[in-house]
Amino acid sequence: MDLHSRWTHRWRNPKTDSFESPIHGLGVVANADIAKGEVVMVYGGIVVPRSEIREYRKEGGHAGIQLSEDFFMVPASREELQTEGIINHSCEPNFGFRSQIELVAIRDISKDEEVFLDYGFMETDFDSFECGCDSSACRGKVTPDDWKRKDLQDRFGDYFSPYLKTKFN
């Protein structure tokens, strides 16, 4: 029996749907209210060593999470990523890490709100990009060193990935 036909590599709260995001391409939106602390997403997938992550991204795109200095967990295919949901970045994220792979609502999320992560909380190996999130906290440019920012650590430190938290001073 192919267990993967019933259970997926990643779990996304049924109160969310994949949708055409007004911010960028596909995104994920709440179809019902989600309370602060509720699990929004549990990541899974295949494991790719950091030395090969850029090669993976040529095929798989920029997705998944960094587990440690040396490993990433990423979708097994483009199709999987699209089915299971692509999360957009915002400098005003509404969910973040509770454990290495579980992500929870940082605050109450209302029906019809898009769910956002701050990519700066997740990884240290990506190309900086111009942000169009339009939030008042927008950093303009998002860089792989943003996790070092004291203002972000003070505000959202609890929700950074456990891997990045180990790097805080």
Ligand SMILES: [Zn+2]
């Ligand atoms: Zn922004």
